Amino acid sequence: MLSLVSVLLPAVAIAYRTSPTDQFIYDDYNRVSFFHGDNFVQKGYPWYPEVLLNVDNIKEMKSWGFNTVRLGVMWSGVEPEMGVFNETYIEVINGILDDLKDHGFHTLIDVHQDVLSSYFCEYDGAPTWLVDLSDTCINEFPSPLTWDETTDNKCDRPWGMNYLAEATGAAFQDLYDNRNGMRDHFGKFWAKIAASFKDRDELLGYEIINEPWVGNHIKDPSLLLPGNAGAKSLQPFYDVIVNNIRENDPDTLIFYEPVTWGMILNGTVTGSGFTHVPGGDEYKDKSVFSFHYYCWWYTGEGQLEKVTCDNMFGAKVFDQVDVDIKQLGGSAMLTEWGQGCEPYNGNDGECDPIMNLADEHLVSWIEWYWTGHLMNGWDTDPISISTFSRTYAHSVAGIPTKMKFNSKSLDFELCYNVDTDITEPTVIYINNEIHYINGVNVQISGEYAEYMHVEIGDINSNTIEITSTPSDVVTNKNICVYVSHRKV
Numbered sequence: 001m002l003s004l005v006s007v008l009l010p011a012v013a014i015a016y017r018t019s020p021t022d023q024f025i026y027d028d029y030n031r032v033s034f035f036h037g038d039n040f041v042q043k044g045y046p047w048y049p050e051v052l053l054n055v056d057n058i059k060e061m062k063s064w065g066f067n068t069v070r071l072g073v074m075w076s077g078v079e080p081e082m083g084v085f086n087e088t089y090i091e092v093i094n095g096i097l098d099d100l101k102d103h104g105f106h107t108l109i110d111v112h113q114d115v116l117s118s119y120f121c122e123y124d125g126a127p128t129w130l131v132d133l134s135d136t137c138i139n140e141f142p143s144p145l146t147w148d149e150t151t152d153n154k155c156d157r158p159w160g161m162n163y164l165a166e167a168t169g170a171a172f173q174d175l176y177d178n179r180n181g182m183r184d185h186f187g188k189f190w191a192k193i194a195a196s197f198k199d200r201d202e203l204l205g206y207e208i209i210n211e212p213w214v215g216n217h218i219k220d221p222s223l224l225l226p227g228n229a230g231a232k233s234l235q236p237f238y239d240v241i242v243n244n245i246r247e248n249d250p251d252t253l254i255f256y257e258p259v260t261w262g263m264i265l266n267g268t269v270t271g272s273g274f275t276h277v278p279g280g281d282e283y284k285d286k287s288v289f290s291f292h293y294y295c296w297w298y299t300g301e302g303q304l305e306k307v308t309c310d311n312m313f314g315a316k317v318f319d320q321v322d323v324d325i326k327q328l329g330g331s332a333m334l335t336e337w338g339q340g341c342e343p344y345n346g347n348d349g350e351c352d353p354i355m356n357l358a359d360e361h362l363v364s365w366i367e368w369y370w371t372g373h374l375m376n377g378w379d380t381d382p383i384s385i386s387t388f389s390r391t392y393a394h395s396v397a398g399i400p401t402k403m404k405f406n407s408k409s410l411d412f413e414l415c416y417n418v419d420t421d422i423t424e425p426t427v428i429y430i431n432n433e434i435h436y437i438n439g440v441n442v443q444i445s446g447e448y449a450e451y452m453h454v455e456i457g458d459i460n461s462n463t464i465e466i467t468s469t470p471s472d473v474v475t476n477k478n479i480c481v482y483v484s485h486r487k488v
Helices: 055-063 087-102 159-164 166-177 179-197 226-246 281-286 303-328 351-360 371-375 382-388
Strands: 002-004 036-040 068-072 106-110 203-207 254-256 287-293 331-337 364-367 392-396 398-405 412-418 426-429 440-445 452-456 463-468 478-485
Touching: 036 371, 055 087, 068 087, 068 364, 087 106, 087 179, 159 166, 166 179, 166 226, 179 203, 179 226, 226 254, 281 287, 287 303, 303 331, 303 351, 331 351, 351 364, 351 382, 351 398, 392 398, 392 412, 412 426, 426 478, 440 452, 440 463
Parallel strands: 002 452, 036 068, 036 364, 068 106, 106 203, 203 254, 254 287, 287 331, 331 364
Antiparallel strands: 392 426, 398 412, 412 478, 426 463, 440 478, 452 463
C-alpha cells in the first residue's frame, strides 16, 4: 500500500472560506486546512520585517512545516501623512507576499498596534496625525498613572500599564466613535489595503486590529468587563470597518479579535461580547475569530504555575473560543502565543501544552515569542526548530475529529470522516530530517481503510499524501491515520 514518491507542497494560490455551521477553514477543494507559522511585525521604521527579504529564510521556514505568516502591515508605513499613501512601502509588502507565495505560504495581513501610539510610550501603531485628532481626554498622559517628575520619564513602567492612562483609553474611544473622522480615516486606510492586495488569492486574511483596547475606561469603567467592551466598542467598530474592506475585496477572510483577557468565561460581561461576526451573519463564511493565549503568571519556575496554566487557564480559554464560534459562526485561530515557551532560552515548558491544546481543539496557530529571535539576524537553533516543527495535517479531505502528536514518541494520529467527493489528497507534514530519520510507518484503521491509498514523499518533501477510492459497499467512512517512527 505504501510507495516512495516525491510529493511536494505546490506553491499555488488557494482561496479560503469558513462555514456558518462548523469551526473549520476550507480550501478551494473543500478540504479542511490547518496552519502553523510565525508572526513578523516590525514595530518601527522601515515598518516591514527585513529578514523576509531574504528568500533563504523563507525556504528554511517551509522546511519546518510552516505554511503561514502573520505579517505586520503597519498603518504608519502605509499612510505616514494624512491621505498620503506610501506606494513604495506597499510595493515592498507585495514583494514579500510574492516570495512567500512562491514557497507555499499564505499570509495573514495584521494591522498591529500596542498602546496605539508613541505618545503613550510605545511605537506608532497608528500614525501620530491620527492620534492628534483625539481631543476628549481631560488629563494629560499618563494620568491617573504616576511618574517621577524629577526624571522627566513618563514611561518608567511596564509597557502594558500605559493602557490604563486616560489619554490612551480616550484615543481608542475616539477612534471607535469616529471623533473628528478618526474611524473614517481608519476605514480609508483599510480600503487602500484591500484595493492593494485584493487579487492575491494566496492571502489567508486581513486582521482588522491587533489586541484592541476597551475604549475610555475612565469615563466608563464598565468597559473593563470585556463582554461590555466587545458589545459597546468593538462590534459596532468592526461592523463599519468590514464594509470599507468589502467595498474593494468581497472575498478574503477577515480576522477579528476580542478584548484580549475576555476569553475565560461566557456571559454578558465576560467572553467576547460579540453577537455576530463583523458585518453580520451574511459573513459567517468569511470570518475568523482571532485569539491570543498568554498565561501571564507563568515564569517556568513553579510546578503549580504550570498546572494552573495548562489545566485551568489555557483549557478554559480554548473551551470558551469553542463556545463563541458555535454561537457566532465562522472559524477561529490562535494568532499569538508563546509565553513560557522559549526553547532558545532553555525553557520549553509551555510549548507542548499549548500546541497540544490547539491540536485537541483542531485549531491552527501562529507563534509569537520565537519571532524576536528570527527578526534579530535570523537567530535559529536546532532545539527551537525541533520543538515547533511538529507533525500535523496541512489539508484534510473530510471532516477531522482528532489530531494528536506526541513530541516524545513522535507518534501522530489523525482521525476524519472521509469525503469521497474530494479528489485532492489529505496532506500530512512530517520532518524527516529531524524527527523521522529512519522513515515512517503509516497505518490506517476503520472500515474504509482498504479504500485508502498512501504515498510517502522522499526525504526532501516531508509529506504524506492520502487519497480515497469511492465505494458504496462501506458507509462508515470514519478512519484514523497513525504515523510512527520506523524502528531500525
